[in-house]
Amino acid sequence: MAWALVDGVNRLFVLTSWGGVPVRSAGGTLESLQRDAPVAFTSHPGDGVWMEAIVPDEAGAWYGYYHHERPADLCGRPERQLPRIGAMRSTDQGATWEDLGIVLDAPPGSEACDSNNRFVLGGVGDVTAVLDTNSQDLYLYFSQYSRDAAGQGVAVARLAWADRHQPVGKLTIWNDGAWLPTSRTDESAPYTYPAGTPLVKASRPFHDRSATNDVFWGAAIHWNTYLEQYVMLLNRAKDNQFGQEGIYVSFAPTVADPRAWSAPAKILSGGQWYPQAVGVEAGSGTDRLAGRRARFFMTGKSERMIEFEK
Secondary structure, eight states, X not given: OEEEEEEETTEEEEEEEETTEEEEEEESSGGGOEEEEEOEESSOOSSEEEEEEEEEOTTSOEEEEEEEEOEEGGGTEEEEEOOEEEEEEESSTTSEEEEEEEEEOOOTTOOOTTOOOSSXXXXXXXXXXXXXXXXXXXXXXXXXXXXXXXXXXXXXXXXXXXXXXXXXXXXXXXXXXXXXXXXXXXXXXXXXXXXXXXXSOOSBOTTSSOXXXXXXXXXXEEEETTTTEEEEEEXXXXXXXXXXXXXXXXXXXXXXXXXGOOOOEEEEESOOSOOEEEEOSTTTOSSSEEOSEEEEEETTEEEEEEEOOO
């Protein structure tokens, strides 16, 4: 399950995704959300769509960034996935979405077709999106699952916010201190994407045929008004089933420099996928903005609060 929350005028909207189908809920508070029907698409990318981040612009349009699961037909194993990341736009508060295309994928030839991972044989996904304070650049923090052990973990891509309407081919990916562009040989060829440098390299990577792994993945980021810093919550996988070793937190004064993040620190042993902090401040709290106390979610459910200390 993945979800994203937008604060409207006296009304909250949440998109949850389960089984590759996004559904909108709405209400005055988190506690009073009412589930709607699955969202509509003016164009659908096919296969499963998990809407994982939404960023509204000043004109009221919503830009969604989704985890797109393709069956691993390239490996002859359609029961596994080769995810990638796409963008969508909605002008009716998330009821209907227009697909803007795939904006990020793994480098060609990086599949791990003989992997014993339960879910993925490569690809990129599990994305969160953060717009900088000047509304100049959008940063996508995403998970890399490709064969190369040195590249597995959470990496970063950047998109000029002015390119949000036509984002395909416009992203650059952080690699060893430089922002590398996407490329293609000619206008009829597909784009290729460089690998990113992970914030924390995997100590026991996926796809090595062992049952034990140690990889950070699935970042969720918000600006914390109390700390005056960005806060990142992370999963840490311990095996090829994506079993949870724990939930971790990291802090940074800016999302523009991937080197600024503190070393992840454990806040919960075990836990469930997709940890998120959601602000409770009326009129401003979302999954992108929170204060000292926030709702703590895992797999779309909240049973506790999270409190931050300076």
